[in-house]
Amino acid sequence: xxxxxxxxxxxxxxxxxxxxxxxxxxxxxxxxxxxxxxxxxxxxxxxxxxxxxxxxxxxxxxxxxxxxxxxxxxxxxxxxxxxxxxxxxxxxxxxxxxxxxxxxxxxxxxxxxxxxxxxxxxxxxxxxxxxxxxxxxxxxxxxxxxxxxxxxxxxxxxxxxxxxxxxxxxxxx
Amino acid sequence: xxxxxxxxxxxxxxxxxxxxxxxxxxxxxxxxxxxxxxxxxxxxxxxxxxxxxxxxxxxxxxxxxxxxxxxxxxxxxxxxxxxxxxxxxxxxxxxxxxxxxx
Numbered sequence: 001x002x003x004x005x006x007x008x009x010x011x012x013x014x015x016x017x018x019x020x021x022x023x024x025x026x027x028x029x030x031x032x033x034x035x036x037x038x039x040x041x042x043x044x045x046x047x048x049x050x051x052x053x054x055x056x057x058x059x060x061x062x063x064x065x066x067x068x069x070x071x072x073x074x075x076x077x078x079x080x081x082x083x084x085x086x087x088x089x090x091x092x093x094x095x096x097x098x099x100x101x102x103x104x105x106x107x108x109x110x111x112x113x114x115x116x117x118x119x120x121x122x123x124x125x126x127x128x129x130x131x132x133x134x135x136x137x138x139x140x141x142x143x144x145x146x147x148x149x150x151x152x153x154x155x156x157x158x159x160x161x162x163x164x165x166x167x168x169x170x171x172x173x
Numbered sequence: 174x175x176x177x178x179x180x181x182x183x184x185x186x187x188x189x190x191x192x193x194x195x196x197x198x199x200x201x202x203x204x205x206x207x208x209x210x211x212x213x214x215x216x217x218x219x220x221x222x223x224x225x226x227x228x229x230x231x232x233x234x235x236x237x238x239x240x241x242x243x244x245x246x247x248x249x250x251x252x253x254x255x256x257x258x259x260x261x262x263x264x265x266x267x268x269x270x271x272x273x274x275x
Contacts, residue, residue: 008175012183019190019210028200035206038187042213049180049224054216054237061241066209066248073252074202077259095196099189106185110178136235148242155246159253165260 007048015041027081028074032067039063053130180221188214201258201265205251212244 015038022034039062046055074080137145187210194207216237223233259265 004175008179016183016186016190019187022206022210023190023194023198028202031203031206035209038210039213042217045217046220049220050228051220051224051234051237054220054234057238057241058216061245062209062213066245069248069252070202070206073255077202077256077265092197095193098196099193102192103185103189106189107182110181110185132231133234133238136231137238141232141235141239144239148239152242152246155249159249162250162253162257 004048011041011044011048015045029071029080032070032074035070036063036067039067053133177221177225181218184214184217184221187211187217199266199268201255201267201270202252204267205248205255208251209244209248212240212247216240 018034018038018041022031022038025031025034039058043055043058046058191207191210191214194210195204198204198207219233219237223231255265258270262270
């Protein structure tokens, strides 16, 4: 019992601290690196919860692919230092207020309702294995899976079309 | 075991930080990062409920995988929009992109 508590608190502190660091750092590159640290700690949390496949997907897709895309765009545009130039002063207090209200509300609901589920020990090692998740995705959730594939195709085509630099006009010449 | 409400409160904290980031930052890329943080907090909830309710029903993990796919699609299109806007207006600050504002 005790080691799990220690792991929970250390990881939780690192995750929340890195999220706050992402907010406070002026340089967008540092924000992205803090976010990678946050995603890595969340991946360790998935391991603690007994979901190794999700943890690995978290590392490869989120911390790997998505954040590399972020860093690539930040450095391509040179968008590191765009915070200081403009400012709407009323925006930050309202944002902080809304965030704190949401946090207090969620914490109050969770504590007052006393969401206490017993917590089942994992009966076998292969629950949550990629094989089981794949079988579920291809049998019960086949339609959402196919819709997701269409969504990914649409996103790919959309990204290519949006970033194309006025190619049709050049073809007419 | 750690009670589930701790996981949920912790995920709510991450979600709130992400919400603050989305609402307060002006760099469009940083706004997208806040959205990523919020999606991640939702994923923690899904996996935690899977673990604490019924381990044999792995629908929670399947949904988490779908959230990953949707997040990847969202980032691809969002960053493509940012690049496109930067080409035309030479800025990614959210309050300078005001052509639709009258």
